[in-house]
Amino acid sequence: MKIDLGCGAHKREGFIGVDISPECGADVVHDLRTTPWPFADSSVDEAYCSHFFEHLTGAQRVDFMAELYRVLKPGALATMITPYWSSMGAMQDPTHQWPPVGEGSYYYFNKAWRDQYGLSHYGIHCDFDLEFSFRLDPALAQRPPQEQQFAARFYVNAVQEMTAVLKRQ
Template sequence: MRLNLGCGNRKLDGFLNVDKFATCEPDMVVDLEALPWPFETDSAEEIVMTHVLEHLGPLPEHFMGIIKELYRVAAPGAPIRITVPHPRSDMFLDDPTHVRPITPQLFSLLSKEDNRRTIAEGLANSPLGLYYDVDFRTLKVDFRLSPRWGTMMKSGEVDHNAIVAAMQSQWNVIDEVEITLEAVK
């Protein structure tokens, strides 16, 4: 089974398209904040969440429950593609239903390997993977530039290093972040 969670109007062929709102006409109506999810453990060979995770779990314990369900239903080694608005983007700020920023660094906290390393180094990072018994490995992170910065990059006005420096301190450099994870089981 391949899951497109929170599909909205973005249905994918070959996926079970799941959404909370029946008006989107998903294959299956599921409120992703109602736990547990109605999927078998280790049943999803692939999971896609496009502009969904930033809407879920307004309280930390709810969010971590959702993360635990995501891990539970993912098959060992299953790729999980999460696309979210960049937290320094108006796209993130303008939507009142966004309850939390999602960053690539979040998933480092959900990696047992990274947790063990930061503990050994005496760092203060929260070892959430160890606390909640979940384990995700980040395979890839892609950033989608805003139109303005994309044009400047294409014209050669800025290079990769300038983009990296700008995205750490300026707003509306990056519109979206796509994070590809693997469920480590």
């Protein structure tokens, strides 16, 4: 089973769309802020979530990730796409919640990272391996890699979007 979380009107082909709005054509109408989600433990082969996660508060993000961990099969992947924390896209939508999403937003959901920084008291129990990729502003796309890396690190709006691929341990 593959699920598209917060699919809106753009459900990914081959995925079961999950959204709060019955008007968008979701296969499963469910508020993803409400747990448990209507899926059994370790029943999902793959999850996809594009431009939904940033609409959750910090506390809701923790609950979302716990549910994602619960429903994914061990070794399953979840692809999360959000505006990058330093982009205008992260700030302009008044329905986006604070804080904006960056790589560090996901580190808390990796057990080794929590252990390294002494954060086991946070009560977060999921364990995802993490990989990140970035969509640069088109003006940087043809620049040499060294310039792209410098811009991504130091310039606002250089990175427009981040994709995090999480692998459930």
